[in-house]
Amino acid sequence: MSISVQRSQFNHSYPILTRPHDNDLHGHVSGATVHGYFEAALQALLLQEAGLDLRDGEVTGFVVSSAADFFALPSFPDALEVTVAVTRLAGSTVEYRLGLFRPGEAEACALGRVVQVFVERASGRPVAVPDALQKVLAGLQLGEAVGEG
Incomplete structure (x- = not known):
């Protein structure tokens, strides 16, 4: 069994410039x-696309699970892109699939999975994903799961 992760499976990306100390x-x-690249892309998504106030908003998201598989070994001074898709959006929980690509390459260097739960900041209790964010995330849902090839 092998995992094939193609850029065409994602429609949203963020540029990443590697630094010497990333190696x-x-x-x-x-x-x-x-x-860290995956986290930066998710935070950019929450801030830029959904307008979520990550510091002082009533609702915040906590990462409760994350994992990554690696297929290639990028290094400084590579320019990279993190692609973002949503595989599950239910109640207070969002599961993201993230790809790490070199620009112009079809196959990923890495594939990540992050599960985030949204909570009310004051109580720490789970709450439904805010409507504005839910609309953004719904537009990122994968039609097909990243497949085994």
Whole structure:
């Protein structure tokens, strides 16, 4: 079984410029840094597309699960792109699928999965995804799951 992750499976992306300190001792972008790229793309989505106030808003999102699979080893000075799609949107929970690509390449360097739960900031209790965000996320839902090839 192999996983095939194609750029065509995503319709939303964010540019990432690697930095010299993104590389690990082996000369490749570290896994922790890739997770940081994924987080940066999700926060940009929440701020820019949905207008969510991440610092002082009544509702905030917490990452409750994340994972990544790696297929290629980018390194500084690569320019990269993080693609974002939604695989599940239900109640207070959103599951994102993220791809890490070199510009112009069809196949991903990495595939990430992040699950985020939205909560009321004051109580910490789960709340439904805000309407404005739900509309944005609904537009990012995958028609087909990233497939096994």
